Amino acid sequence: MKKPIPDIVIGRLPVYLRALQHMMDAGRSVTSSQELGERLGISAAQIRKDLSQFGEFGKQGTGYTIEFLAQQIQAILKIEKVWEIALIGAGDMGNALAAYQGFNQRGFHISKIFDSDPNKIGKQIGDYKVLNIESMESEIKKANIKIAMLAVPASVAQEVTDKLVDAGIKAILNYAPVSINVPEGVRKQYIDPAVHLQRMSYYLK
Amino acid sequence: MKKPIPDIVIGRLPVYLRALQHMMDAGRSVTSSQELGERLGISAAQIRKDLSQFGEFGKQGTGYTIEFLAQQIQAILKIEKVWEIALIGAGDMGNALAAYQGFNQRGFHISKIFDSDPNKIGKQIGDYKVLNIESMESEIKKANIKIAMLAVPASVAQEVTDKLVDAGIKAILNYAPVSINVPEGVRKQYIDPAVHLQRMSYYLK
DNA sequence: TAGATTGTTAATCGATTAACAATC
DNA sequence: TAGATTGTTAATCGATTAACAATC
Known part of the structure; x- marks a missing residue:
């Protein structure tokens, strides 16, 4: 059996998602772990580590496509459906x-x-x-x-x-x-x- | 400078206090770290460790006087006044x-x-x-x-x-x-x- | 290419638990 | 006294951070 994802990591995903959705609402399309971290008061390393538990969602040199990352987190949190x-x-x-x-x-x-x-x-x-x-x-x-x-x-x-x-x-x-x-x-x-x-x-x- | 109390410990105190107040309402007068822990889904060791950061509030063999411990936590949380x-x-x-x-x-x-x-x-x-x-x-x-x-x-x-x-x-x-x-x-x-x-x-x- | 940023590893830091002497 | 439970220490466990090779 694979090691389960720590509960504390799951707990941060909704916060990441919320920030991403605000960025989308503001018309933004790309972000980075650094920008997200500054916005949320969380270290960039922690955001990357958290996300890497679930897959590789970013691109070196560029960062994360906001819409794509938001969709991925929604899928992880099982809130694609209502x-x-x-x-x-x-x-x-x-x-x-x-x-x-x-x-x-x-x-x-x-x-x-x-x-x-x-x-x-x-x-x-x-x-x-x-x-x-x-x-x-x-x-x-x-x-x-x-x-x-x-x-x-x-x-x-x-x-x-x-x-x-x-x-x-x-x-x-x-x-x-x-x-x-x-x-x-x-x-x-x-x-x-x-x-x-x-x-x-x-x-x- | 003394080491500050971890934020996560402070975060649990209000939960301890709430349980103590419910016990008081139920007419209880003494409890133990074990009983509190079972009620809250927290280990007895953690409750004792948390409380010991602030003083010695219990008595060996007996446990904690609910009213006294509640007062102490209220004082720690600075909610004696409104x-x-x-x-x-x-x-x-x-x-x-x-x-x-x-x-x-x-x-x-x-x-x-x-x-x-x-x-x-x-x-x-x-x-x-x-x-x-x-x-x-x-x-x-x-x-x-x-x-x-x-x-x-x-x-x-x-x-x-x-x-x-x-x-x-x-x-x-x-x-x-x-x-x-x-x-x-x-x-x-x-x-x-x-x-x-x-x-x-x-x-x- | 040069600059930026990821994903990941190892090191550090911090929190929890187990165990027990002290003692009520 | 015998039993119970604290406060505390040391060991374990887990989370965060720093650093960097990989690579877009």
Whole structure:
């Protein structure tokens, strides 16, 4: 078995991709590891090393064709197609996520929204009606959805997580301010603004 | 000069703290590096090593007093007092952040909200009126605010960042889907849901 | 050709883990 | 006392950087 690509390398690819897409939007067509590095605050050597894990995408003396490299990274990250996403929680954060316009161009699309609050169930959010969380497992299975965004209170996050795992979800973006446990083979990422702020306050005077 | 604490260690402290606070809420009073580690998916050795960078907070044979350890971490992270925060951008994400109830108990408080859209300026969000972004620099200086949350479109993120830096901001939590450049001495953290999702889609079949 | 930049190797640097004496 | 768990050291593991031959 080949050595797996380090998780930390995978973690940087979306950042490279985002920068490349901004460059494309600006009409640029070629870049270099040095330019990308300066833009992102990452060493040029690291960018070249990261990319070389997946193939040879550049040309000596010239650099990288932006569009080509972006396509390659999209293929690596498996976002050439669009992934359907289940959003759990139709509170303020759920609503903001539902309204977010950036997902579609970046490989994701919210296709179902669930909540347990009778006052929210049936409400229209964007293109979708809020569904009863009771139907979550069957709906996710039926639609074969693999990714969920969790925007529920911390107190029910683990319980909902367990149901998502039962429903076949393999990746959870957790907005609830609590650590969740998932079995092997299920990925998770956390977004907790207070945690991110606390990572900076340490350095303040 | 003493060796600085690694950034990666600082990054884990808020996660430890969050778990400790959940334990307190559950009425618990003592824990161990092993229990914490299992809960967080981190090795017990790493937790002990991380904490030992700052002092001796535990007791052999017993473990850690939850309340005491939480207080110590709060002191380390400088969140014993509450930091005032400027929120830039009163769109969907800005509104969700303004409504978020979790900040106050965790060391932060949104005290001013800015936008450039005439339709939003003057609107009431929570306890505050949306202020004109033109007044941002002077308002931030006047209130001596050091932390900003940036929830503006990518296209203006760098421009607004530069103004925030001029206003004396030392920490930026950036929700705009673009890398920003800041001078030495200013911290930044990124929250981009698409980036987080892309870090997981790689692993999906 | 001359200049630029890649991909890769080896060296360096840093983080994690295993193990255990100390001690509650 | 016996059992448990810390704080710390040394060993291991992994990530980053520097340097350069290859080559466009």
